Amino acid sequence: MTVATDRPVPRPPLPEYEDKPKSRVDLILFAVFVTVPFLAVLAAVPFAWGWGLGWTDVVITLVMYIVSGLGVTVGFHRYFTHGSFKAKRPLKITLAVMGSLSLEMSVLDWVATHRKHHKFSDKEGDPHSPWRFGTGFKALSKGALYAHMGWLFEPERVNRARYAPDLVKDPDIQRMHRLFPVIAITSLALPALLGGLLTMSLWGAVTGFFWGTLVRISLLHHVTWSINSICHMFGDEPFQARDKSRNVWWLAIPSFGESWHNLHHADPTCARHGVLKGQLDPSARVIRWFEQLGWATDVRWPTPERLAAKRIG
Ligand SMILES: [Zn+2]
Ligand SMILES: [Zn+2]
Numbered sequence: 081m082t083v084a085t086d087r088p089v090p091r092p093p094l095p096e097y098e099d100k101p102k103s104r105v106d107l108i109l110f111a112v113f114v115t116v117p118f119l120a121v122l123a124a125v126p127f128a129w130g131w132g133l134g135w136t137d138v139v140i141t142l143v144m145y146i147v148s149g150l151g152v153t154v155g156f157h158r159y160f161t162h163g164s165f166k167a168k169r170p171l172k173i174t175l176a177v178m179g180s181l182s183l184e185m186s187v188l189d190w191v192a193t194h195r196k197h198h199k200f201s202d203k204e205g206d207p208h209s210p211w212r213f214g215t216g217f218k219a220l221s222k223g224a225l226y227a228h229m230g231w232l233f234e235p236e237r238v239n240r241a242r243y244a245p246d247l248v249k250d251p252d253i254q255r256m257h258r259l260f261p262v263i264a265i266t267s268l269a270l271p272a273l274l275g276g277l278l279t280m281s282l283w284g285a286v287t288g289f290f291w292g293t294l295v296r297i298s299l300l301h302h303v304t305w306s307i308n309s310i311c312h313m314f315g316d317e318p319f320q321a322r323d324k325s326r327n328v329w330w331l332a333i334p335s336f337g338e339s340w341h342n343l344h345h346a347d348p349t350c351a352r353h354g355v356l357k358g359q360l361d362p363s364a365r366v367i368r369w370f371e372q373l374g375w376a377t378d379v380r381w382p383t384p385e386r387l388a389a390k391r392i393g
Contacts, residue, residue: 093242094239094241094242095239095242096196096205096238096239096242097236097237097238097239098236098237098238098239098240100237101235101236101237102235102236102237107233107235110232110233111233113183113297114229114232114301116294117293117294117295117297117298117301118298118302120290120294120295120298121294121295121298121299124290124291124295132287132290133287133291134279134284134287136274136275136278136279136284136287137275137287137288137290137291137292138291140271140274140275140278140291140292141271141291141292141296144181144267144270144271144292144293144296145296145299145300147178147181148178148179148182148183148267148296148300149182149303149335149336150178150336150362150366151175151176151177151178151179151180151182152179152182152184152300152304153335153336153337153338153363154175154336154366154367154370155175155176155178155179155187156175156179156184156187156190156191156194157194157338158351158363158367159175160175160176160179160187160190160247160253161190161191161194161198162348163349164349164350164351164367164379164380165351165367165370165371165376165377165378165379165380166376166377166378167370167375167376168374168375168376169252170375171370171375171376173252176252176253176256177256177263180256180259180260180263180264180267181263181264181266181267182267182297182300182301182304183264183267183268183297183301184301184304185260186256186257186260187247187256187257187260188240188247188248188253188254189237189238189240189257191243191244191247192238192239192242192243192244193207193238193243195243195244196238196243197308198345198348199243201312201321201322201323201345202312202323202324202325203323207231207234207238208226208227208231208308208309209223209227209312209324210223210224210226210227210308210312210313210324211223211312211324212226212227213226220313224309224310224313225309227305227308227309227312228302228305228306228308228309229305231308267293267297268289268293269293270292271288271289271291271292271293271296272285272286272288272289272292272293273285273288274292275287275288275289275292276288299334303331303334303335304335304338306328306331306335306339307331307335307338307339307341310328310331310339311325311326311327311328311331311338311339311341311342312324312325312326312341313326314326314328315327315328315329315339315341315342316342317342318342318356318391318392319342319343319346319347319387319391319392320346320390320392321342321345321346322345323345325341325342325344325345325346326341326342327339327340327341327342327359328341329359332354332359332360332361333360333362336361336362336363336366337352337353337354337359337360337361337362337363337364338353338363340353340354340355340359340361341353343355343356343390346390347386347387347390350380350381350382350386351367351379351380351381351382352364352367352381352382355387367379
């Protein structure tokens, strides 16, 4: 017999990880996507020596890098994970597609993983802390490699409903999540297609694929992973954060401003990460353009009072 009651029954918290771990095929695919593009970067220099790199390749690679990179920084990170602005629906969908072109993760998995990183940053439960194995030289070297890419090979998948309930409920995001394999294949094929069409040659398709797909993906992956490894180990700490996040100036351009990572952990919802004088932040510039166009609203720009409160010294 059941007894009716008005009082809500407290629900137990959702588990940290999805019931279904990554499959063997997922892990093999990860290994392929990590290794093959990286080998392409190593081969890039001799390949470019006198042949195999034309202006078409440069343009295709740059455009693909910028579009997929900003999809991650402005879209997956500042908008979907941290809500540093509100986006009109077409912009929301465009950012989800652009970020998916990076072949990092689907928008749902990326956001869930990154929110868990902020919740436990550099403590037990952080999916990718370089401090995981300790502070000695050997432990930190191992930790750096783990934070850079080793963590991707852990079979657990962060629980989406626990860490990204807002996105799980959004039918547009569910669709983008399901379409991730299609967007990924498009991202792999598009540079070859463009290279072939623009030069009207098979060789143009080959070099377009080499630069615009393999080299571009590897560079973007390593830059993204450097935020997890390098920016949690070395650099300046002008702001108070609960973790070991640091600002790394030389990664600011390739990471579109994400390497001002100490400020980001000190004030995660802030739309601008490079807040000090001379700190370039291309992602913040793009958010400003979206705001001027009326596509983004309620942008959380930094205020001098808020920054002063978080400043060390
Ligand atoms: Zn971080
Ligand atoms: Zn973040």
